[in-house]
Amino acid sequence: MTNVLKDDKMKTVIFPGGEQVPALGQGTWRMGDDPGRRSEEIRALRTGIDLGMNVIDTAEMYGDGRSERLVGEAIAGIRDRVFLISKVLPSHADRKGTKRACEGSLRRLGVEALDLYLLHWMGRYPLSETVEAMLELQAEGKIRQWGVSNLDVLDMAGLFALPGGNTCAADEVLYNLTRRGPEYDLIPWCGERELPLIAYSPVEQGRLLNRPVLKEVARRHDATPAQVALAWVLRLPGVIAIPKAATAEHVRENAGSLDIRLTPDDLHELDRAFPAPARKVPLEVI
Numbered sequence: 001m002t003n004v005l006k007d008d009k010m011k012t013v014i015f016p017g018g019e020q021v022p023a024l025g026q027g028t029w030r031m032g033d034d035p036g037r038r039s040e041e042i043r044a045l046r047t048g049i050d051l052g053m054n055v056i057d058t059a060e061m062y063g064d065g066r067s068e069r070l071v072g073e074a075i076a077g078i079r080d081r082v083f084l085i086s087k088v089l090p091s092h093a094d095r096k097g098t099k100r101a102c103e104g105s106l107r108r109l110g111v112e113a114l115d116l117y118l119l120h121w122m123g124r125y126p127l128s129e130t131v132e133a134m135l136e137l138q139a140e141g142k143i144r145q146w147g148v149s150n151l152d153v154l155d156m157a158g159l160f161a162l163p164g165g166n167t168c169a170a171d172e173v174l175y176n177l178t179r180r181g182p183e184y185d186l187i188p189w190c191g192e193r194e195l196p197l198i199a200y201s202p203v204e205q206g207r208l209l210n211r212p213v214l215k216e217v218a219r220r221h222d223a224t225p226a227q228v229a230l231a232w233v234l235r236l237p238g239v240i241a242i243p244k245a246a247t248a249e250h251v252r253e254n255a256g257s258l259d260i261r262l263t264p265d266d267l268h269e270l271d272r273a274f275p276a277p278a279r280k281v282p283l284e285v286i
């Protein structure tokens, strides 16, 4: 990946292999579903890449491959500027199926390798089979790193106990102001192992944006609720946020979250409205 850290205000996260990536990326769920929005969605993704939001998250599941095809079109010619993530469905995640699924993703994306390949969530196949396939894909040069999604602490501990399991490079989970459960145990667990956490649905799919407290904090920073919600997720080291925005205008607005430094008063006010977990909360999923 080249030329992604041109703007030094961009917070970065370091992967276990030493690679440094921008902490604000882009999600793509539900992109590519509506042909009438396709060119705007591609423009949005490219705008984000130009702004340094180079981590792009997709999955074979999204629109049954439509999101991957759209991402492939958006990154054509600029592949080396992007940190590309895709995911295998649990129903494909045995040894052979994982490899086949990865090849399908590479084809739809039009790339030779993924930067990070995730198990989308845990299904019926033993994790050991998925790990084996991930390691083989890595050895074949089809993926540079592998990781998981929607795994809570106990499952992460089980994964790390498997042969090769501790080479997992990330966990992608639901984390935003209204979903603070991971702060209790998963985020510290990842932090101790310097394992990046990728926060999905960081603006709670838009549902957060009308909350009065966010509007109030945003007003003080001459910002927007989306920018405050993202700045809040990005306040933690080792955390990447991947908001999905289908218009260039939303993408530019989201990039503006990097200019916001939340004050202790802001954080206190947000804590009052969205309390931190006082006990274990099972990992939520969307």
Ligand SMILES: NC(=O)c1ccc[n+]([C@@H]2O[C@H](COP(=O)([O-])OP(=O)(O)OC[C@H]3O[C@@H](n4cnc5c(N)ncnc54)[C@H](OP(=O)(O)O)[C@@H]3O)[C@@H](O)[C@H]2O)c1
Binding pocket: 026, 027, 028, 029, 030, 057, 058, 120, 149, 150, 172, 173, 199, 200, 201, 202, 203, 204, 205, 206, 209, 226, 227, 242, 243, 244, 245, 246, 247, 249, 250, 251, 253, 254, 286
């Ligand atoms: N691993 C997993 O299991 C999993 C699960 C869910 C999501 N994800 C990943 O995480 C990504 C993000 O999560 P998400 O798509 O569920 O939710 P999200 O990013 O929290 O929210 C997306 C919604 O917020 C709107 N939005 C974004 N920026 C905005 C802004 N500045 N102002 C107003 N509205 C704004 C978008 O509208 P527009 O589209 O109109 O811009 C869209 O409706 C997904 O796209 C996907 O890549 C992963």
